[in-house]
């Protein structure tokens with residue numbers, strides 16, 4: 001270009017822009033037209049023979065420099081420019097005459113001097129230093145930080161700053177600037193896509209203040225440039241083997257490419273492009289490459305409705321507990337929510353936290369919002385299981401009498417809110433939503449993922465009903481890794497039965513309640529086994545933290561003090577007080593409950609075996625795995641195992657049930673069923689003593705929710721809302737360990753428990769069923785730790801299938817994949 005910065009006669013102008021590894025559109029600052037000053041603007045005018053252009057560039061530079069480098073508010077500059085346009089009687093930026101531009105340049109400089117107490121810097125090297133520092137600084141600006149948080153881009157990555165010679169789209173009407181994509185980033189459709197503006201600089205396109213024209217129009221106005229741009233797009237795609245975004249400028253009919261990068265895209269576009277590009281007449285990428293380009297967000301965006309558009313004002317922020325967006329009128333009790341839904345209203349249930357008593361309201365709601373609780377709290381786990389959007393632990397919320405307040409804004413019962421359960425954002429009012437429609441490419445990409453992970457890492461679902469199980473299977477689950485039998489009692493009609501069992505005063509009361517439970521459980525098991533016919537179903541025996549199943553002592557105490565209690569409520573209140581535990585999550589849970597109520601597990605196994613044998617009689621192929629929760633010692637496990645074996649033997653000794661289906665041939669023989677018996681590993685002790693526990697367990701399933709709770713000593717219901725933000729902000733933890741498994745602590749325990757378990761029992765099957773089983777980063781760790789399967793909520797299954805394939809691609813297949821030889825792997829899960 002043979003020009004130099006600071007040459008007053010023929011100045012080289014430069015742009016100073018960020019060069020971060022990942023695109024952060026609009027989040028980082030840029031300074032254009034740098035190098036202009038009171039002398040060189042005249043040189044530029046002379047060189048170009050275009051005074052208007054030179055002064056337009058200078059006024060742009062002063063305003064941009066003032067805003068970005070000197071941190072002055074932009075409005076004063078904007079309103080002066082608007083006034084100048086009005087004076088000139090035009091609405092077009094390009095039609096402001098040079099006299100007014102000269103006047104603007106003077107006025108702009110005065111604004112700078114008034115605010116900073118110093119004249120606008122005239123020396124190009126001083127300008128350059130200021131601009132470079134400002135662009136670096138913008139890495140730590142609030143916009144950029146928020147964007148990186150959302151996109152999970154590391155904050156310590158840093159950015160480059162590029163200083164680039166300028167060309168000018170604002171030279172004349174034979175010039176222009178634009179943003180182009182090599183394919184449509186919204187739909188994935190092949191062919192150039194983008195916008196341009198005649199006689200403008202890049203900032204005008206990005207700022208959206210002037211109406212842009214589509215790239216297809218370029219063909220009419222600049223046919224040569226259009227042909228050249230299309231050829232460049234082709235070359236870029238062949239080089240990067242992907243869709244690229246570009247910024248370009250046309251200066252007096254000549255095309256200049258300013259920047260390119262692999263382009264951002266919507267989920268639907270990502271899937272379509274991945275599938276299209278595998279074809280040999282397209283870019284011919286491999287299926288593995290196609291699978292590795294799809295992210296969790298891409299899948300979520302086609303599986304769940306989302307906010308249409310962006311820029312909605314956040315009313316309250318919490319934890320994104322269950323992805324998807326929901327809109328509804330707020331109600332504060334489950335009964336009110338259910339009643340409103342029955343009237344045909346769209347409802348969002350707002351609670352401090354939820355318990356099994358709220359389940360009917362949760363079921364009726366489009367979305368769930370709680371002020372307290374974490375990612376593995378009741379509300380989060382239940383909502384995720386049903387694929388219902390949920391934001392939990394929004395600690396800013398203050399619930400009053402039929403009102404809820406966040407900051408200054410109070411909402412009343414019946415007001416509208418919209419929530420984004422992926423981002424954890426709540427907006428007051430109704431936000432339009434996009435529909436959830438997995439495109440055909442969704443199934444194609446996931447089938448490729450399945451080919452890659454086959455024999456390496458299986459994906460099961462956590463499902464508690466036949467309906468959930470059928471849904472999970474439709475989404476590609478290869479069995480059930482966790483059926484939480486306590487969730488079967490969440491229904492309004494069943495909760496009293498569980499309470500009767502827990503609170504029974506005499507053996508006969510207890511036996512009666514158990515019998516009632518057996519009958520309902522048997523039916524539930526039947527439908528689950530039918531939905532998962534031929535695939536393994538892991539049924540976990542009852543593990544209720546008792547506080548989740550008892551009425552709230554606080555609410556009853558309140559009622560007692562105000563309107564008084566009914567005799568039944570009095571009985572419940574007394575019993576609930578008697579069972580009250582200071583720390584119920586560490587109390588009478590899991591196998592401990594079995595120890596003090598020995599008939600309980602036998603009843604459950606009996607119900608399960610009756611259902612399984614009925615399935616056999618009906619021509620089905622049930623594969624049953626029985627799992628004991630919260631085991632900490634071999635002796636505990638051996639005792640529970642004995643109960644299960646006895647109940648299985650007793651069931652097998654009975655006559656085979658008759659087929660219930662017409663036309664089904666009666667099964668031959670007695671219909672004897674083999675079941676495998678295993679345990680959850682949910683405490684550090686169980687992981688450390690896994691070698692002993694494996695003596696009496698055929699499989700392990702890591703319950704990483706409790707394992708995280710107990711490894712950190714972080715109450716899973718309390719710490720996330722209250723302190724996790726501070727921990728993350730201060731960098732005390734890299735990620736919320738209830739969301740992404742903690743590699744250094746919990747991850748090590750998973751690996752160690754697996755190794756020790758297999759040292760005693762090489763054939764030990766090992767999986768994970770905590771909420772981490774649906775998280776891609778955690779799945780990668782579990783694969784490296786040698787696990788056989790992950791299990792997650794049904795709607796996470798597609799994400800888990802994809803992530804499992806990506807884990808296999810990252811670490812390579814297991815030696816002898818498809819066979820159990822894989823067990824010999826010894827790589828460390830992590831060192832962090």
Ligand code: PEP
Pocket residue numbers: 376482484543682702703704705706707769770771
């Ligand atoms: C776990 O602790 O990880 C688990 C799956 O069990 P729950 O969440 O039911 O305690």
Ligand code: MG
Pocket residue numbers: 682703705706
């Ligand atoms: Mg648990």
